Amino acid sequence: MATSTDLENRPSTYDNDPTKTIVETRNLGKVYRDFWGRKKVQALKSLDLEVRRGEIFGLLGPNGSGKSTTIKLMLGLLFPTQGRVFVFGKEATDVSKNERIGYLPEESYLYKFLNAEETLDFYGRLFDMPADVRRERIEKLIKMVKLEHARRRQLKEYSKGMTRRIGLAQALINEPEFLVLDEPTTGLDPLGTRDMKDLILRLRDEGKTILMCSHQLADVQDVCDRVAILHQGELKELGRVDSLLKIQDLTEIHASGLSEDTKRQIRDIIEKSGGKVDRMDNPTTTMEDLFLEIVKESEQRPGRRGGRGGN
């Protein structure tokens, strides 16, 4: 029988797996210790998961559940006390893997005395990019994150949302295959949040693999293909978002233009066939959709107040 150590030590499946697992953790654990080596907290316990090529993978969990620890272990910022973690088939501590990774940390930890161009130029150099490639990417990314107007301003003058956007740009400077986003929508207004989510989906469509962790459950639901839910350092749930959220014994029908009579007939049919109508009502939109629609209308017709709803 294979022991856990045997499983940890088997080679990564990256090179012979046709689906190409980008990240693979095996029995991964992390214990934080104090100066004297005494155990302070077990942040992660025996985590086994895979992030596959081309998917958006979400890490969910409350504070202290081990999300950030998992990401830091994957990036080599922390070393595991148990198990192993492979990224592109290499140990997470292997620096060469970083050439294919983009990382947006939780708080966009950037040098505040640099401006946007200098920031991107600095990180571009760290990827050993020649000057002409750097120039081209900087132009493209500044346009993409809509910071053309602030490209020469020091980051200390940036708002939180702008800092987040330049943070994302630095994560994309090397056109990474694998993008790690720690709380990507934190600090963004609803418009920025929508842009970020659109961008994440677009990057996925371009073939990039994305790992994100977030407290914004709606964001995770909107963009993630698969999620892992962690709690107290343990993996509690792992699977596709659509199948995890599907309620098997409920049926949802969306229809428009029905008269009251037709609705009554539908209700009768359901009850005749032994079913039960829990609710039949006009659905409400989400606050996010409402907000975005108002902003869109306002941009089209400035100065006019919208006429939705009552007082």
Place this chain on the structure above:
Amino acid sequence: MRLNPDHFWTYSEWLFQQGALFNGVLLAMILSVLGFLFGYIVSVFKHGPSEGFLKVSQIIGQLFTVDLPKMSARRIYAVAKLAVKESIRKKVLVLVGIFVVGMMFAGWYLDPNAEYPARLYISFVLTATTYLVLLMALFISCFSIPADIKSRTIYTITTKPVRPLELFLGRVFGFTAIGTFVLAIMGLLSYIFVVRGLDHDHEVVSLDPTGRSGETSFDTRHRHTFTLNAEGRGTTNEVKGHRHIVTKVGDKAVVGGPIDDLTARIPIYARGLSFTGRDGEKNEGYNVGYMSEYQKYIEGDSLSRAVWRFEGVDKTLFKDVILYDLTISAFRTYKGDIVTPVGGLIHFRSTDGRVKSEDEPFKVKEFQVDRRSVRTKLKGFIEDKPADLDFFNDIAADGSFEVVIRCQDRGQYLGMAAADIYLRPADLQFWWNFVKGYISIWLQMFIVICFGTMFSTFLSGPVAVIATVAALILGFFGFFVDDLVKNTSKGGGPIESLIRLPTQMGSQIELELGNEKLQSAIFMLDRGLVTAVSRLKDAVPNFSQLDTSNFVAYGYNIFGGLLGRHLTIAFCYFVLTALVSYFFLKTREMAA
């Protein structure tokens, strides 16, 4: 300032004959073994004995197979540029302002009555620059990486393909660049301060009726006297370490600017110094039990002599006159005529003793440089018969000759060392020697940056500052260990002392354990330990050895060999700190 024989070793002499290369290799081996053992012990605690060994070996292997070959100049440049910007943001350039303010008020605390104002001015600017620049280097290097770790900006760097050595090298080069810039500005300002501060004029206030001698006005707290030759040219006497050229224009004499105060003598030293005793037999020179072992003494009015042997002196460097300086001292066994200095006789002779010049009497000028000369056409003796001599044809035909000094006064002694007489073929431009002095400061700054950055890879900022300062202070006490190695301290090495202490065995008594084998084993082990410690002592920089400010202040050229040695030492520290930093950065959890 006294020059020691080691000051004028050539670079190759120091490297090969004096054992610097051997000692360096030995030190590298000791440090490698200790480093591996330290790493292994730490790794054993984390991973167990066999995996621990594997991990340490992997890290060493990766250094040579991956991390060194895959280093990128562009990445190092990026980190260096960032370090420069960060330093500017921390307002290190304010330091130049502080320096300027310091110089503006320097007149308040620089003694206007100083015997040698040039020394005072030069020492002041070099010392002020050294302290300010080293402090700057200490703080910018010690706080940079810890600040990045605290603000977590390090996350966005170490998640890029940046190798640990690139992180270290980028920081060191960046801080060195900003330090070089600051140092260059300070150097330029200092040079202007010194040259302008010492510049002064005199007027002739009295000229004797013959128009051949006179006296200058009393300016900047001194006056000169002068004599002129038949052509109406001459120099003043030396006061406060300088002279003036005086030229007669019509019936008036005009005094020029100061000369000889800002010099950089390029001395040609003797290859050896030997002594004969009062009976004419060779000896080691007399020890008068005075000061240090630096100088040895000859006895007055006896056969006691000091003989310097010069070899390979290039006669094309001299024309009609051979200039030489004497810095010998006197030791009086009786007070005698205290106003009259002790006298001596000096002559030059061929190495076979067949040809010699006439004895020339001199009076010892203590605590100052006695600037002397001998003409190349001179009177002397060939096999004891009087003859007119040509210095480079008769005495030093192959460039080799000897200088012999005797003491004239009975019962008095003259003290001398190998460096107390030297020929002065030409002087180096002062400004170039001044630049060399600043190169020495630059080297010290570079070493502080290397150590500061190294400590900051595993310590917090304030602790890294303390560790760097502690390392520098330790370097000053290296001579204690030298005493142990030379066996000049009593009581033996660490193990022998450990036996002597509890058994209350005095340090003057020979160790007697009653077991010869055990005793020799202890001696051997002690020897090994002391040798290892003495090598380890060399791993800590001794700044007093790297300081060349006295060369500039006292007007000696900083020899190329000396500067080359200092450059080599700085490079070795650079490699050492780079390797230590590599291992700490490689094994450190940046997010812990």
